[in-house]
Amino acid sequence: MAVPTTAPFANRHVRPATHRANRDPAWARWALTAVALVFLAFFLVLPLLAVFAQAFAKGGAYFLAAIREPEALASIRLTLFTVAVAVPSNVVFGVAAAWAIAKFRFPGKSLLTTLIDLPFAVSPVISGLIYVLVFGAQGWFGPWLIEHNIRIIFAVPGIILATTFVTFPFVARELIPLMQAQGTDEEYSAVTLGASGWQTFWRVTLPNIRWGLLYGIILCNARAMGEFGAVSVVSGHIRGETNTMPLHVEILYNEYNIAGAFAVASLLALLALATLVLKSLVEWRQTGTA
Amino acid sequence: MSIEAHGIRKKFGAYTALDGVDLNVPQGKLVALLGPSGSGKTTLLRIIAGLEFPDPGSGRVLFHGEDVTDVPAGKRRVGFVFQHYALFKHMSVFENVAFGLRVRKRSHRPTNASIAERAHRLLELVQLDGLAGRYPSQLSGGERQRVALARALAVEPKVLLLDEPFGALDARVRKDLRRWLRRFHDEIQLTTIFVTHDQEEALEIADEVVIMNKAHVEQVGTPQQVYDKPASPFVYQFLGNVNVLRAPALAGSLRRGLRPDEPAPDGQIFVRPHDIEVTPHDAGGSGLSAIVRHIHAAGPQARLLVEQVQTREHVEVEISRSELTDLNLRVNDLIRLRLRQTHSFDEDYAI
Numbered sequence A: 001m002a003v004p005t006t007a008p009f010a011n012r013h014v015r016p017a018t019h020r021a022n023r024d025p026a027w028a029r030w031a032l033t034a035v036a037l038v039f040l041a042f043f044l045v046l047p048l049l050a051v052f053a054q055a056f057a058k059g060g061a062y063f064l065a066a067i068r069e070p071e072a073l074a075s076i077r078l079t080l081f082t083v084a085v086a087v088p089s090n091v092v093f094g095v096a097a098a099w100a101i102a103k104f105r106f107p108g109k110s111l112l113t114t115l116i117d118l119p120f121a122v123s124p125v126i127s128g129l130i131y132v133l134v135f136g137a138q139g140w141f142g143p144w145l146i147e148h149n150i151r152i153i154f155a156v157p158g159i160i161l162a163t164t165f166v167t168f169p170f171v172a173r174e175l176i177p178l179m180q181a182q183g184t185d186e187e188y189s190a191v192t193l194g195a196s197g198w199q200t201f202w203r204v205t206l207p208n209i210r211w212g213l214l215y216g217i218i219l220c221n222a223r224a225m226g227e228f229g230a231v232s233v234v235s236g237h238i239r240g241e242t243n244t245m246p247l248h249v250e251i252l253y254n255e256y257n258i259a260g261a262f263a264v265a266s267l268l269a270l271l272a273l274a275t276l277v278l279k280s281l282v283e284w285r286q287t288g289t290a
Numbered sequence B: 001m002s003i004e005a006h007g008i009r010k011k012f013g014a015y016t017a018l019d020g021v022d023l024n025v026p027q028g029k030l031v032a033l034l035g036p037s038g039s040g041k042t043t044l045l046r047i048i049a050g051l052e053f054p055d056p057g058s059g060r061v062l063f064h065g066e067d068v069t070d071v072p073a074g075k076r077r078v079g080f081v082f083q084h085y086a087l088f089k090h091m092s093v094f095e096n097v098a099f100g101l102r103v104r105k106r107s108h109r110p111t112n113a114s115i116a117e118r119a120h121r122l123l124e125l126v127q128l129d130g131l132a133g134r135y136p137s138q139l140s141g142g143e144r145q146r147v148a149l150a151r152a153l154a155v156e157p158k159v160l161l162l163d164e165p166f167g168a169l170d171a172r173v174r175k176d177l178r179r180w181l182r183r184f185h186d187e188i189q190l191t192t193i194f195v196t197h198d199q200e201e202a203l204e205i206a207d208e209v210v211i212m213n214k215a216h217v218e219q220v221g222t223p224q225q226v227y228d229k230p231a232s233p234f235v236y237q238f239l240g241n242v243n244v245l246r247a248p249a250l251a252g253s254l255r256r257g258l259r260p261d262e263p264a265p266d267g268q269i270f271v272r273p274h275d276i277e278v279t280p281h282d283a284g285g286s287g288l289s290a291i292v293r294h295i296h297a298a299g300p301q302a303r304l305l306v307e308q309v310q311t312r313e314h315v316e317v318e319i320s321r322s323e324l325t326d327l328n329l330r331v332n333d334l335i336r337l338r339l340r341q342t343h344s345f346d347e348d349y350a351i
Helices: A008-017 A026-055 A060-068 A070-103 A109-121 A124-135 A142-147 A156-167 A169-182 A185-192 A197-226 A229-235 A245-254 A258-289 B041-049 B093-102 B112-125 B141-153 B171-188 B199-205 B223-228 B233-238 B252-257 B321-327
Strands: B003-012 B015-025 B030-034 B060-063 B078-081 B159-163 B191-196 B208-213 B216-221 B243-246 B268-271 B276-280 B288-296 B301-308 B314-320 B334-339
Touching (some): A060 A070, A070 A258, A109 A169, A169 A197, A185 A197, A185 B078, B003 B041, B015 B216, B030 B041, B093 B112, B141 B171, B171 B199, B199 B223, B216 B233, B233 B268, B243 B314
Antiparallel strands (some): B003 B060, B301 B314
């Protein structure tokens, strides 16, 4: 006869066979780690290596030539210019929005919070199309813009608008929870001590959010450089004029210039790696000072 | 500088935080705003500071007779200390204290040397001069609180406002610091209002106590006045432990133990645990029969929880340890209660 399982003795006897979460056998731990590493290798490391391998497939000279080609240089310049406008704008908008949401009570606050997330929720292609519908030749302001000889769609302003829209949430999203957690007491202290709003912002608020802000800027920057969908819709793909780096990569690829495409792509990949390093540095500083 | 507030109303949406509150704080006094959470005391303090504003057209705030209702916080010359200190985390203790001087307009800004001198003098005043180079995260709660105080004093305020100044400290530090604050106030003689929900704290150090409840001021007076002559059942209950007895329960034998002017027969009687005398039941005489249910003998006083035989109401009684020894009480013993001092109010009051 088996001992009833409710008896203390039976329990004691059975216990070694049951696993607690922190007592997984070695093989399970190794297997799980291996699965994760294999997945990482296949989906992240391998493609990254492939990018660089393809970029240098025809040798270093070809790589340099592909990058130095006037159209490639133009795309790099345009990307940098777009980022130079879009990222600072989003820093200003993002800080202002986060400040308003975190530090004040006002009607429509939850609506504003939802709106900030809109660019994440909407497909980038739709984001681009919105601008075509608004500013394009057939759009709402199209005739007026043509009359005044202002080009937005299929021109640099459209690219900047689309990029700014798509990357808008990064800074604000990063700052809102941070500023909400910090509350308003320090700002109020500064105010009772006679500081103006401007002084309060520069001397109290900004130092408190600097690492979060930097983190947001890094993410925003990475996305702004890499944005494809929205920019593709509004750009018009005019070579040497409205092609950003991701668009230039696509064109080269479609022309079967694989090595050239990957050469430019490797620049973007390098940027991504640099972003990751910066990001970890900032995260390390953030936890260090917290 | 004296502080007056007249007819202050403040609503947050549908919630009324202050409903026509008046306040009068004479020059140089230390006044406690005492009340349970949600009574509106912090809102009143913030309105005095200029961090919140009363509802339009509702009331005025006067400093030394001068209307400051529409003056922004930075121009009122108030020193405000927050419950959680609100020190600037990224600045050293010294820079925290110097902040109020550094943000002044260039024409009014002292030189660096005199800023440094003043900051060090203030840190000396709060007994923290050795910690000028530390950061807030490296300080204890009590030290942070004193840094916050020094920072508030740096701008030479006319009024000092403290929001739950000891709320975030542990019990021992809290006691030390509140006595220190009393001495400190006597030294600097600055009109001071502090908010607290701790009646012991308010009664111990304040010159005057303003008791608030549900957006109203219930009573204003010296600690002794409000403790001995509470204006309402709320005040009576808030300022210490109290038993509320239904008057019918006091029929018969107990009535004889009371002064004739005391309770109305159908009202309620309030009696503090230490105002009840315990005698053995078989000794006879007047008094209310009760059974001892619990005895808590830890602490300076012994606390008994007894149940009235007639009504089964529970009553808390405090007697000295030596009395407890003399009576030789045990749980389930039958005793008699006599009420030495009771209080009753005219208006109906439900618990």
